Amino acid sequence: MSSNSSITKADPAILLQQLRAVVDSPEEFAADRQEIVRLARKATVMLEDPFEMFQRLAYSALPLVTVRVAQDHKIFQTLVENKDGPTSAAVLAEKTGINPTVLDSLLEYMTTQHMIEESSPQNYVPTKLSNILLAPLFVDGVVHFHDNCLPAFNALNYSLSNPTDPRTAFEVGQNSPTDFYTWLETHPVQGAAFHRFMEAQFASLPTWLDVVPFGTEYAQLTDPETPVFVDVGGGNGQQCVALQKKYPTLIGKVILQDRPAVLEKAITGQEVERMSYDYLTPQPIKGARAYYFRQIFHNNNDAVCLQILQAHIPSLSPSSVILIDDKVLPDEKPEGGAVEYTAGLSLAMLVMFKALERRESQWRKLLGDAGLEIKAIRRFTDFGDSIIVAGLK
Template identity: 30%
Template sequence: MSPSKIVELSSSIATNTKLVDDYLSENGLPTPSFDASYPPDLPLPPHITQAKQTVLEAMDELEALLLGPMPKIFNDLVVRLTGQTSLHAIAKFKLANNVPFDSTITIPELAKTSGLDEGDCNRLISHALTNRLFVEEEPGVIKHSAMTSAIVNVPLFRDWIEETCENMWSSAPRIVSAMEKWPGSEEPNETAYNLARHTELPFFADISADKSGMRAKRFADSMSFFQANPTMRTSLIVDNYDWASHKVVVDVGGSQGDVALGLVKRFPEIKCVVQDLPEVIAGAPKDVERVEFQGYDFFTEQPVKDADVYLFRMIFHNWGDKYCIQILKNLIPALKNGTKLVINDHVVPEPGVLSPFNYRSVRAFDLVMKECFNAKERDINDWTALLKKADERFVIADVKRPEGSQLQIIEVNWEG
């Protein structure tokens, strides 16, 4: 008789956990811990990362099987629905920042320091402790855990948490209402975010309307944190495309030129033009050899004609198809036969390629794009259809994902 599924999963968990534990022990690395001294992230080689991933996938499936259908749904609706409340408060009220690293603090002291009602603070910390945010030394007395230590010590991490909770998490419950009110809409001001914030402004216009500048800064800082992820580093696009055979590269929506700066450093023959809105490039580096910064709105005709490559890095996923087609059509007058478009963006895997555990985060990110921007993440069929709708002369030549990258490189030929 073959073992049951739950026994099979538990065996996989035990086997792969031992692989991880043996590697850590053999290499003098710390074993996973909730202690505040544990590092915020621990890079591991691919084979150990895979073993860890196998454990997490099996745990996810085992939990769902052991809970059963109704308890699983109850857990998701009640427990996980409120699961981020205390984390939101920790970020917003800077609770972790107000806990000393070398000692403890009482709940009344933390409430006073953070400007919170003592009862509210006690309630939030009690919930946070169940998620291993802080450690309770004795009743009413807490100290840092590994996660709250990371919130304080990792640059911009707290900003990213607060931004995610304030805008993404608060919008998520309204996505169904937005779909009901504006079925099939691709308009950036007909979103769950608009319902949550009671605004008619699109996301970026709304955060820019804050005269204090705090919301725009928090968003910028949170994106800086997000893009500091090793799987998002600009070297992955710089090192994994044939830039050497090109002379002029236009980075459309290139912000303050991180990719361009990497390109001109690596390839001495390349000249780069970085385009973005004037207020974005205002803070860009000045007088960089072979890098030109140009104010440009990609909903207008492309002013740089006959470049060899037009790069779009994480641009199209912010927009619905209707607006992506406009961006692409505005590029056409600048193109010549053989011009390349390089799209550095997510490509959603086909269903069944990833485990539900991994695919869940892909689909969650797609819903975030919908709820805030009426945008989407695309699979390869979506990318092909989008380019064809813009103009059939856009032809995908190659798609590849560099090792260690969450973004893929889509090379598109203009066959005009």
């Protein structure tokens, strides 16, 4: 009998034994983690009966909602800080101020999501997930997705059903007369959480500076008056600081451009020139070696992106490049967790900005339509984060 024919029928007992082993010792399965997760999720869908499947969809917002409640009312914090053992529901009710009857339903649901564990009736202990959700990165992330994005996701169907409504789904869901970034200026809690989350999630990842030898490619034969690096819509100037840290002897002007209210919060020193600028208007800095855009284009649809590019093309010299720091998704769609993440992110761009994460072919068409040539695409993470190097044809 061949090895293939010896495993023609699955053995539920062996499968259950293996699944228990995964639960007890997940670290032993790290090498195959992504494939196991993918198959386990698919197996869940295949095994669910129709009502179970519908329930999962119907209550799909509750994990995010209950995590927001648990963080804000210090359920996780109370459990983690109790080093003496389980925490009773009565103590949690006292610490959180939540009505005990309501709290009982919350805790019961949270146990089904493995956020907490009921060690004995009405006594609870934290889980691995409880601790993870107390990390500042994830506290800020939950605030952002719950407070900022969830109303926008809820308005997606309205937005798609009313294509002539110029508002984004975010503006509809939040009943906001302004765009997301303007809205954040009057919502300091949500704004601070968003900016911290965006900064922290990329802090441990590679960056464009890991794949672009900027000093040798763009900073040769410069003098103090040469505009070397223009960070267009650069926010607080984090990338200017990173560039100067990596190339401390860089000669030439480093310029940060953004709205005045944003520039006031910049972290750059005196060596970085700050310039108020709207990137839809003609670029005033002529002949810079590099015009850098970080996560600008994925916030805008193709028509606006063409406006941005056309506002800059007249300022390009033959030695100038446009550096676009954004995701470049593959045209082929491989299976795995990265696809779920980037697909979800693309929908987030849709509801927040009526934009999208672009595939390589879409980038090539967009830049080609603008009259530019892609000279290189350099990827630096497994999630499609890339630097696109573009210049005049």
